[in-house]
Amino acid sequence: DIQMTQSPSSLSASVGDRVTISCRASQTIGNYLNWYQQKPGKAPNLLIYAASSLQSGVTSRFSGSGSGTDFTLTISNLQPVDFASYYCQQTYSTPLTFGGGTKVEIK
Amino acid sequence: EMQLLEYGGGLVQSGGSLRLSCEASGFTFSRYAMNWVRQAPGKGLEWVSGVSVSGASTNYADSVKGRFIISRDNSKGSLFLQMTSLRGEDTAVYYCAKTRAGPTPEDAFDIWGQGTMVTVSS
Numbered sequence: 648d649i650q651m652t653q654s655p656s657s658l659s660a661s662v663g664d665r666v667t668i669s670c671r672a673s674q675t676i677g678n679y680l681n682w683y684q685q686k687p688g689k690a691p692n693l694l695i696y697a698a699s700s701l702q703s704g705v706t707s708r709f710s711g712s713g714s715g716t717d718f719t720l721t722i723s724n725l726q727p728v729d730f731a732s733y734y735c736q737q738t739y740s741t742p743l744t745f746g747g748g749t750k751v752e753i754k
Numbered sequence: 755e756m757q758l759l760e761y762g763g764g765l766v767q768s769g770g771s772l773r774l775s776c777e778a779s780g781f782t783f784s785r786y787a788m789n790w791v792r793q794a795p796g797k798g799l800e801w802v803s804g805v806s807v808s809g810a811s812t813n814y815a816d817s818v819k820g821r822f823i824i825s826r827d828n829s830k831g832s833l834f835l836q837m838t839s840l841r842g843e844d845t846a847v848y849y850c851a852k853t854r855a856g857p858t859p860e861d862a863f864d865i866w867g868q869g870t871m872v873t874v875s876s
Contacts, residue, residue, distance in 0.1 A: 648816070683799075685799075690849055690866035690867065690869055691799065693854070693862055693863060693864045696862035697862070702854075702862075702864065734798065736863075738860045738861055739860070740860065741813040741859065741860065742801060742813065742814075742815045742816065743789070743801040743804070744801065745800065
């Protein structure tokens with residue numbers, strides 16, 4: 648199984664900051680990497696697919712990069728609505744696996 | 755508007771069974787692979803199972819293999835998860851999720867249901 652390791656597990660940031668979240672796969676997965684945002688009590692929401700493609704309707708403050716085993720989600724100009732948990736997911740092979748999550752909190 | 759609605763969750767005793775359903779609307783259900791994802795209280799996301807557009811191909815997480823069965827009825831726009839031999843560690847919110855573009859489950863999930871809670875008591 649492919650293990651997905653996210654870092655950090657949590658971070659504190661201020662409105663207007665630029666935030667980066669990392670995700671590492673235990674083996675190469677090409678660009679089969681997706682990012683989701685989840686707010687408490689709600690279902691996850693797709694932000695980025697195929698490592699760097701912005702999902703329709705998602706603000707361009709979110710961007711993704713990387714390939715192979717190392718990936719990054721960047722949030723530019725952090726806004727109050729962005730305080731949430733973020734998960735990476737590999738869809739290279741089953742079992743599909745998620746990272747452990749990163750909680751972005753207000754500083 | 756594309757929507758998914760899960761139902762069938764509830765409280766069940768350890769060793770018991772439960773069948774979850776997910777009804778799709780606003781898109782052509784038969785064109786997309788579907789998945790189940792769960793989230794234990796206070797924990798992260800765990801993929802449970804996926805099914806191809808035809809239903810002929812299914813995949814499972816090791817943690818549920820042999821106990822859960824995923825299926826679909828394209829004529830009714832419905833996805834199912836039959837859960838047997840339930841354990842305490844199966845306690846979670848269960849989400850159904852639509853794949854973004856493809857006929858196979860190995861794709862990003864662009865539409866999610868609101869989730870249904872399954873609680874397994876010992």
